[in-house]
Amino acid sequence: MIFSSVFFIFAFLPVVLICYYGRNRLLKNRLRNLTLLIFSYIFYLFGAPDFILFLAGSTLFDYIMGRLMDRHERQKRLWLTLSVVVNLGLLAWFKYANFMVAQTADHLARLGLDLSGWEAVALPVGISFFTFQKLSYTIDVYRGRCRSITNIIDFAMYVALFPQLVAGPIVRFRDIQDQIKNRVESWDTFYSGAVRFCWGLSKKVILADTCGRFADVIFSLPPAVLDTKTAWLGALAYTLQIYLDFSAYSDMAIGLGMLFGFRFLENFNRPYSAVSLTDFWRRWHISLSRWFQDYLYIPLGGNRKGAARTYLNLTLVFLLCGFWHGANWTFVAWGAYHGLFLVIERIAGLRRVPEDRLRVLRRLLTLMVVVCGWVIFRCDDLGQAGRFFTAMFSLTTNELPTSLVNLLDLKNTVLMLCSATALILPSGAMDTGPQLEKRRLLAAAAGIVLFMVLLPWCMAIMASGTLNPFIYYRF
Numbered sequence: 272m273i274f275s276s277v278f279f280i281f282a283f284l285p286v287v288l289i290c291y292y293g294r295n296r297l298l299k300n301r302l303r304n305l306t307l308l309i310f311s312y313i314f315y316l317f318g319a320p321d322f323i324l325f326l327a328g329s330t331l332f333d334y335i336m337g338r339l340m341d342r343h344e345r346q347k348r349l350w351l352t353l354s355v356v357v358n359l360g361l362l363a364w365f366k367y368a369n370f371m372v373a374q375t376a377d378h379l380a381r382l383g384l385d386l387s388g389w390e391a392v393a394l395p396v397g398i399s400f401f402t403f404q405k406l407s408y409t410i411d412v413y414r415g416r417c418r419s420i421t422n423i424i425d426f427a428m429y430v431a432l433f434p435q436l437v438a439g440p441i442v443r444f445r446d447i448q449d450q451i452k453n454r455v456e457s458w459d460t461f462y463s464g465a466v467r468f469c470w471g472l473s474k475k476v477i478l479a480d481t482c483g484r485f486a487d488v489i490f491s492l493p494p495a496v497l498d499t500k501t502a503w504l505g506a507l508a509y510t511l512q513i514y515l516d517f518s519a520y521s522d523m524a525i526g527l528g529m530l531f532g533f534r535f536l537e538n539f540n541r542p543y544s545a546v547s548l549t550d551f552w553r554r555w556h557i558s559l560s561r562w563f564q565d566y567l568y569i570p571l572g573g574n575r576k577g578a579a580r581t582y583l584n585l586t587l588v589f590l591l592c593g594f595w596h597g598a599n600w601t602f603v604a605w606g607a608y609h610g611l612f613l614v615i616e617r618i619a620g621l622r623r624v625p626e627d628r629l630r631v632l633r634r635l636l637t638l639m640v641v642v643c644g645w646v647i648f649r650c651d652d653l654g655q656a657g658r659f660f661t662a663m664f665s666l667t668t669n670e671l672p673t674s675l676v677n678l679l680d681l682k683n684t685v686l687m688l689c690s691a692t693a694l695i696l697p698s699g700a701m702d703t704g705p706q707l708e709k710r711r712l713l714a715a716a717a718g719i720v721l722f723m724v725l726l727p728w729c730m731a732i733m734a735s736g737t738l739n740p741f742i743y744y745r746f
Contacts, residue, residue, distance in 0.1 A: 272314055272317035272318055273740060273741065274468075274471075274472070274475075274520070274523045274524075274527075275472055275475050275476055275523075275729075275733060275741075276733060277730070277733050277734060280730075280733075283310075283313075283314070284527075286310075287306075287307075287310045288530065290306050290310070291303060291306050291307065291310075291531060292456075303531075304422075304424055304425050304428045304451065305424050305428075307428050307432060307433075307531065308424060308427050308428040308431060310433060311428065311431040311432055311433040311436060312326075312327075312431060314433040314436065315396070315397075315431065315433070315436060318396045318437065319395055319396040319397075321393065322393075322395035322396070325395055326395070326401070326430075326431060327427070329357075329358070329361065329401075329402075329405065330405070330426065330427050330430045330431065331423070331427075332354075332357065333354055333358070333405040333408060333409055333426075333430075334420070334423050334426045334427070336350045336351070336353060336354040336409050337408060337409055337412045337419035337420065337426075338419050338421075340409070340412050340413055340419060341412065341418060341419040347413050348413070350409075350413075351409055351410065351413040354405075354406070354409040355406065355409070355410075358402050358405060358406050359402075359406075361398075361402070362398060362399065362402045364392065365392055365393075365394050365395055365398055366394060366398065366399070366597075366598055367594075367598045368392045369391050369392055369598065370598030370599070371598075396437055397436050397437040397438065399595060399596075400435070400436070400437065400438060400439045400441055401430055401431070401436060403441050403559075403562055404429075404430060404441055404442060404443070404444070405430060406566065407441070407443040407444060407445075407562065407566065408426075408429075408443075408444040410566055411443070411444060411445050416445050417444060417445045417448055420444075420448070420451075425451050425452070428451070429442075429444060429447070429451060432528075432533075433527075434523075434524040434525075434527035434528045434531075434533075434535075435524045435528070435535065437741075438517075438520050438524075438741055439520075439521065439524070439538065439556075439558055439559070440521055440524060440525075440535055440536065440538040440557070440558035441558040441559060441562055442535055442536075442558070443558075443562075446535075446536060447533060447534075447535070450532065450533050450534065454531075454532035454533060455532055456531065456532040457532075460529050460532060461529070461530055462718075463526075463529055464525075464526045464527065464528070464529025464530040465526065465530065466526070466718055466721055467522055467523075467525055467526030467529060468522070468523050468526030468527055468530075469526075469721040469722065469725065469726050469729075470522055470526075470721060471518075471519040471520065471521070471522025471523035471524075471525075471526060472519070472523060472725075472726070472729050473519075473721065473725040473726070473728075473729055474515050474516075474518065474519035474522065475515070475516060475519035475520070475523070475741070476728075476729040476732050476733060477686065477725065477728060477729065477732070478511075478515045478686060478689060478690045479511075479512050479515035479516035479519055479690075479739075480516075480732075480739050481683055481686040481687060481690065482508045482509070482511040482512035482515060482687060482690050483508075483509075483512045483516070483739050484678060484683070485504065485505065485508035485675075485678055485683075485687065486505055486508040486509040486512050486649065488505075488672075488674050488675055488678060489501055489502070489504060489505030489508065489675065490505055490509070490649055490650065490655075490659075492505075492672060492674075492675075494658045494661075494662070496669060496672050497658070497659070497662040497669075498662060498667040498668050498669040499662060499663060499664070499665060499666050499667050499668065500668070501662070501669070501671065501672075501675065502659055502662035502663040503663055505659075506642050506643070506645065506646050506659075506663065507642065507691075508687070509645050509646070509649045510543075510641065510642050510645050510694075511687075511690045511691065511693060511694075512742070513645060513648075513649075513742055514539070514542065514543065514693055515690060515693065516741060516742045517539075517556070517741070517742060518538070518539040519741075520741050521537075521538035521539060525537070525538075536557070536558065537557060538556060538557050538558050539554065539555065539556070539557065540553070540554040540557065541554060541693075541696045541697070541698060542554040542555040542641075543638055543641070543693055543694050543696070544634065544696050544697060544698035545634070545637050545638075545641075545698070546626055546630055546633040546634055546637060546698070547616055547621055547622065547633065547637055548609060548612045548613050548616055548637060548640060548641075549613060549616055549622055550626075550637070551637060551641060552609075552613075559592070559595075563588050563591070563592055564588075567587075567588055567591065568584055568585075568588045571584045571587065571588075572584060578617070581617065582614045582617065582618075585610050585613050585614055585617075586607070586610040586611070586614065587610075588610070589606040589607065589609050589610030589613065590603060590606045590607055590610060591606070592606050592609075593605045593606020593607065593609075594606065596648075599651075599652075600652070600653055601647055601648060601650055601651070601652060601653060601656060602648065604647050604653060604656070605644055605647045605648045608643075608644050608647060609644060612640055626698075630698075634698075638694065643660070643663075646659050646660065646663070
């Protein structure tokens, strides 16, 4: 089940809201977390019915690890180690077993080991996200930053909460532990959540999917057809698609959370307005960046053990960040690429340059680096990435392929130009919520446009069945 579907919006979500708020009034909030847990598991059943017991079992395991760490202080390291090994072991098996078999099959065959009967391992939906959530919980309990949760229903709800279960943001337990028990729902928060959800839905259905159609066509072209202008159009289309698609999911997840009284942290802050790669990673997929910073980069020593160790730590973190995205050498190369540029920034001292100095030039250079990185990320293999870069920088000209000409109508062109505004946004903090709260007239106008214009437009597109799945569903 996806958020941008008619069934979710007109069937699943209304039933959840009716049961949630109906039970609250009758039972004085005692069953609201249980209600969310039940519907979160139903939500997961629609996408991965074969793995519902895996989700429940792994949740029970980490609940027990947390309780054991609180009860047996001397064995805390043992229980944490067990939690980390089991969680990362399961993640590695489900996510990378097929990749490792494909990479080693020929070598093992020479040793007499036949893997021709290997059955592909299916990937549980959302495993990368809920694994990192559970690890943040057990690590924080070990560090004493939070106490283990006593009610297993509350913990299971935290892990499986359907707004962010499949594709984030990665919500750390210590950020919402008070909200699990003491959140307060209100009509103002509900309305703000509905607006945020509709805004994310519009970004996904109207803008991101339009950019995605251009990217899909161009990245599937044969090398002989691909020329410089087409390759750059494809690179920019995917740059816009992945931002609009993933930030739209985060908007919808944050909005859905607000419907039930939760306040999730922001996951994006105008990343294409960054003036450096360091600045970009403060703005892009913030929950993942902070996770790697707090649970890997800083424990490795961060920047406290000299320049060489800092460069090594950055490289390792971004190699793992790339590999976290999927079992493909393109993701590893993408992570190494970003790690390399972050090291170059430190060596060159660019991080110490005031943000207002040469801002336009630095934004353009940063965007160029990011766009080229997305080419690596999008390609099926490194060979395709090499051919795509050749087309981008060889200054060749061919006639536009028919498949692309058919897309270049007035509507798609206008929507692409609207999407491109993401590249020129000011770099200030994204404080849409507070601004709308302060400016009631602006909030009313935004609500009218969203609910009276964009939402019906989205419904029409969704009813036609031309939707693309969220990009981060496969991670």
